[in-house]
Amino acid sequence: MELELSDYSVETLQWGEHTSLNGKSLSVRGADLDEQIQDLTASIHVDCEIARPGESKRIVHVLDTVLPIAKLGSSATTFPGFGAPAVLVGTGRTVRIKNLLVTIAGRFPHLVTMTPIEKPREGIIDMTGAGAPYSYGSDHFHLVLSLTPDSSVSNAAFDHALRMIGLRCAAFLARVEKTAIAPERNRVALTPVDQRLPRVALIYQVQSQLCFARTFYYGEEISRTLPTYVHPAEFFDGAVVSGNYKSERKIPTSLHCANPFIAELLARHGKTINFLGVILSRGYNDSFEQKKKMGLWVARLARNLGANGAVALMEGTGNGTVDFMQTVKACEDEGIKTVAVLHESNGPKGYERPLVDHPKEANSMISRGNVSEKIYIPPLATVIGRTDLDLHFKSTHDPRLPFLFDPTIFFGSFSKMGSGGFRAIYEN
């Protein structure tokens, strides 16, 4: 199984008369985007704006970011299971614009009818300043679509519409006419390598609980399912899509498509490791017994793949940490050396226990930093999105004013803190 990637990147992004990529300059015609989504937006008002890395802009109420990817020259589509009957992905040719995101922002139409667990959490992206190192996507170009649904749209319908709007615009942008630029070509494959290299799997635990806090695989909600094996190439084609609006911990759809852990393991494949592929599992199982079983099944799958070692990452917070730790424990019990990556909650003053659950088997962990530490967040020149920030149901805040908050106010902050090289250390 092999996927060929044709990678483009942009250096400038602006509105134009035609949608096209000329060299590294992308012009987008608003009407072309409208055309892609007009059947979805009869009752949803869409404001389109651009945000570029380093600009003094704050994007508020971010719900998801999608990477422009599309299949080339075949009947297959990216994001299988959405918009067309699913076909297998991860082979053939895929075109990507690596540093561009379609960013979907907005508020759900009927927040008051949502239970606390259903309510999206605020997520902002600061393109510069103190918040940028905590904001996933601050180093990308953004085509921001701020959605304002009217009251005839149900929450479930809005959830569906916002996902389809993002996926369609992303596929459309990947396919734009390209002139004066040749793509960088990359290959995703797990070619046979020296059998003496350590055999390593990636354990990839997502949050999937209920509508508004779920993740899809080929369009199916990953709930009450067994863990499964996923080839890395399938991720690049959008096999995993986010429908989770717990902003700070969320793995956005674009990060499922271009996950640095998968990229790192592929880059080392055949050199220092034999990368076996990805085990996709679900966190947030309801009972401890279920959490434990999920861990056992992941360990059994890793064992059947012949893994000697595993890197494990998770999307989520306390509840999912228990599933995650049961997984790490089960792997270690099966003799699979496992390195687990997690954020810490040491409290604003730094002296709380770092993790809610920590079995002694989890003896080799990578830290993403203290997510409960207060940061002074200065204002930026422009706010994209008009209404006040929701400070996680405690109060609201005018996004044009400075405030003191922890990293959980930033979209995708747990992943961003990790990839940005943050970790927690003892400090006197």
Next chain:
Amino acid sequence: MVKVLHYLNQFFAGIGGEDKAGQEVLFMPRAVGAGAMIQEALKAHGVEYATVVCGDNYFHEQEDKALQAIRAAVDQFEPDFFLAGPAFNAGRYGLACAKLCSWVRENRRIPVITAMHEDNPGTKEIGRHVFVVQTGASAAAMQECLRLFSLVIERLLAKDESAIEDFRLEYCLPIARRFTARSDAPDYVRAVDLLLAKLDGQSFESEIPYIEAQQHPIPNLSGALKNATLALVTEGGLVPKGNPDRLESSRGSRYFKYPIEGRADLRRGDYEAMHTGYDTSTVNQDPDRIVPLDAMRVLEKAERFKKLHDYYFVTTGTGAMPSKMEEIGAGIAEELATSGINAVILTAT
């Protein structure tokens, strides 16, 4: 010109002892008490010195008002340095110094310096980047402490990073706290490197230390179960519909009790779960599934135990800091113990 604002309690400001502990916030545009020595030590820089004073009792009994007034003083004076204490082992004073230094540092990002003994409860409230000079338990070490305040200000004014770091190591309290810092590589690179070291049998170190969880052994029931009074307690966030007491749905800071006397079960529609940590749809459909009143009534009727307590206790066990949850747990336990409860069914999520 260097502007220094110094926080003192009523005692060290020379206003009075315990009898004056109710002193309201007082701003004085000059050095008071111990401040005079620091002002003298820094005079080569041209110092504008001011003092803000508050009684220990006033600060803790009227904390919001006190903080507001002190913040106003800080905003108006706009100091370059904020000093508090030394508090030695005075608990209330130490807490006030710690809270103020943390607030000033977070909001104004100027250097803040306090001093206290290692056992002072204020050490638990110290924010990041606060210099906490280590002192003895009593005020006998005052002179030395003031010398150190002046010394660190000198070093900060000189912007001598290595001298500042030396000061931290030599004179500041080592309070083990974890904060975010930059490492030399992204998490995905470090993770694979760590795995390779582990697979290779090399020595390796976890970035997150293993801290053994405090064990809470389940006590044995004294006496027979059939003579026991039982209570229902949950961290599942179940409250009467409409959430009359506004229990937080995450980062809970409180607990409540609600009456169940005379009820056979908790009816659907009468209750809802305020909780962002678990899928609450089952509980909203049938509240008995988190507070199992229906099952308990069956057992009560069968005389498996003597009586079910007339209230259930509830908090929200998600997103909160463990220290806060310990406080809540202790509060519930104390109420139960004084209500003659012998055993508890604790439903967790």
